[in-house]
Amino acid sequence: MPISFYEARQQILDTVPLLDIETVPLIKAAGRAVAEDITANQPLPAFDNSAMDGYAVRTEDCSKGTVLPVIGSLPAGEVSAGTAQPGVAVKIMTGAPVPQGADAVIPLENCKTEHNQITIMQTVKKGDHIRWTGEDIRPGDLIIPAGTPLRPAEISLLASLRQATIPVRRQVRVAVLATGDELQEIDELPFKGGVVNGNSWALAAAIQEIGAVPLIIGIARDNLPDLRQKVTAGLKADVLITSAGVSAGDHDLVRKVLEEFKVKEIFWKLKIKPGHPTAFGIREQTPVFSLPGNPVSTLLTFEEFVRPALLKMMGHHNILKPLYRATLTEPIKKKKGRLQILRVAVTLDPNGEMLVSSAGDQNTGIQRTLVASQGIALLEAERDFFAAGEKINIHLLGPSTAIGY
Known part of the structure; x- marks a missing residue:
C-alpha cells in the first residue's frame, strides 16, 4: 500500500543509524558535522x-x-x-x-x-x-554545538583557539548500483537501444556534494546471478542505493534479490509524482534505497529522501532544507492523490520576494527542466489546482544555487 511523502521520509529518518565518531585534523574537517559539543579552551582575544x-x-x-x-x-x-x-x-x-x-x-x-x-x-x-581579553569567547564557552557542520567561519574560530583536531561522524560510504540490460557505461561504444548509465554519475555527484563517499559498483544486468553478485558487493558499504528495477515489470528483479539478502522492506511505492515506485529497506545496520530508474526521478527522490538520511547518519542536526513561501506567477494543474515534486524556476522581484514558475516540461524524461531549476515545489496531494499569485512552499536545489533578478 503506497504511503505519503511525509510518512516515507519520517520512516527513513527513524530507521537509519548514526555512524561512528572519528577524530580528524582540522584541515579535513570542513563540511563535516561536529560529533560532540566543542567548548573553548582559552579566551578570545587571548590578550587586550x-x-x-x-x-x-x-x-x-x-x-x-x-x-x-x-x-x-x-x-x-x-x-x-x-x-x-x-x-x-x-x-x-x-x-x-x-x-x-x-x-x-x-x-x-x-x-x-x-x-x-x-x-x-x-x-x-x-x-x-x-x-579586551575574552570579550568574544571565554574559557568554557560552548562555541560549536554537536551536529553543526563546519563552515569556513567555524574552521576559523577553531583554528584561532588552537583546536588542531576535531571529533566528527565518519563519512558515510554509499554504494551506487545501476540495473538494466539496456545500460552501458559512458566510455563504451553505443549500441542500438542502449542507454548511457548517467544515474550512477548523477548519484555519485549528489553524494559527494554533501560530504559522503560514493562507491560506484557498476551495472547489474536483468538476471538474478548478476544482480546477486552486485548486491553482495553493495551491501558491504554503509548504504546501498539501486536505481531502476523496482517497478512491477518482468525484469524488475531488485526487490526479489533484496528479499533473498534479508533486507527488511520498510515501504514500497509512494503517493508522489515522480518517484512512485521508490522503496526503502534495511539489512542489519545497512539502509537500502531503491530508486526509480528515470534520471529525473532518481535525482528528485535522492534529494527528498536519501540526502537527509545520509546527513543524519553523518551526525548533522539540520538535515532538511528550509522551506520558503514563494509566489506563483502562473497557474499549475495536477492530479489529486499524489504529492507532486515540481521543478521550478526561482527569481526575485524588485522587493526581494521570491517568484516561481514551472521550469519547463515536467515529464520525467525531460532532464533539461531539472537543469533549468533552482528549486523544488512540494504541491499537496489533496489539491489539483494552484492559482497564479498564490504562495506555495519551495526549497532550493544545491548548496550554492543562485537566484536571478
Missing part, C-alpha cells in the same frame, strides 16, 4: 589588543586639545616591557598588545601628529578601540 592603528593612552590624561608626547611604538606581535606612563602616548598598530595601564586607543585620524607628539582632536572614552 588594539583594534586600530593609533596611540595607546590613559583616558585620565586626555581631553580635547591635550598635547601628549609619543615615547615609543608597538607593532603587532611585540609586547611592551613596561606600563603606560602618565601624560604620554605610545604609538600602536592594529592587533598589538595594549600596554598595561593604557585604557584607550586614539585612532591616527582622530589626532594631529607632529614633532613626536600628538594633539587630541576628539573626546576619548575608556575602552575606545581596545579588544
Whole structure:
C-alpha cells in the first residue's frame, strides 16, 4: 500500500543509524558535522589588543586639545616591557598588545601628529578601540554545538583557539548500483537501444556534494546471478542505493534479490509524482534505497529522501532544507492523490520576494527542466489546482544555487 511523502521520509529518518565518531585534523574537517559539543579552551582575544592603528593612552590624561608626547611604538606581535606612563602616548598598530595601564586607543585620524607628539582632536572614552581579553569567547564557552557542520567561519574560530583536531561522524560510504540490460557505461561504444548509465554519475555527484563517499559498483544486468553478485558487493558499504528495477515489470528483479539478502522492506511505492515506485529497506545496520530508474526521478527522490538520511547518519542536526513561501506567477494543474515534486524556476522581484514558475516540461524524461531549476515545489496531494499569485512552499536545489533578478 503506497504511503505519503511525509510518512516515507519520517520512516527513513527513524530507521537509519548514526555512524561512528572519528577524530580528524582540522584541515579535513570542513563540511563535516561536529560529533560532540566543542567548548573553548582559552579566551578570545587571548590578550587586550588594539583594534586600530593609533596611540595607546590613559583616558585620565586626555581631553580635547591635550598635547601628549609619543615615547615609543608597538607593532603587532611585540609586547611592551613596561606600563603606560602618565601624560604620554605610545604609538600602536592594529592587533598589538595594549600596554598595561593604557585604557584607550586614539585612532591616527582622530589626532594631529607632529614633532613626536600628538594633539587630541576628539573626546576619548575608556575602552575606545581596545579588544579586551575574552570579550568574544571565554574559557568554557560552548562555541560549536554537536551536529553543526563546519563552515569556513567555524574552521576559523577553531583554528584561532588552537583546536588542531576535531571529533566528527565518519563519512558515510554509499554504494551506487545501476540495473538494466539496456545500460552501458559512458566510455563504451553505443549500441542500438542502449542507454548511457548517467544515474550512477548523477548519484555519485549528489553524494559527494554533501560530504559522503560514493562507491560506484557498476551495472547489474536483468538476471538474478548478476544482480546477486552486485548486491553482495553493495551491501558491504554503509548504504546501498539501486536505481531502476523496482517497478512491477518482468525484469524488475531488485526487490526479489533484496528479499533473498534479508533486507527488511520498510515501504514500497509512494503517493508522489515522480518517484512512485521508490522503496526503502534495511539489512542489519545497512539502509537500502531503491530508486526509480528515470534520471529525473532518481535525482528528485535522492534529494527528498536519501540526502537527509545520509546527513543524519553523518551526525548533522539540520538535515532538511528550509522551506520558503514563494509566489506563483502562473497557474499549475495536477492530479489529486499524489504529492507532486515540481521543478521550478526561482527569481526575485524588485522587493526581494521570491517568484516561481514551472521550469519547463515536467515529464520525467525531460532532464533539461531539472537543469533549468533552482528549486523544488512540494504541491499537496489533496489539491489539483494552484492559482497564479498564490504562495506555495519551495526549497532550493544545491548548496550554492543562485537566484536571478
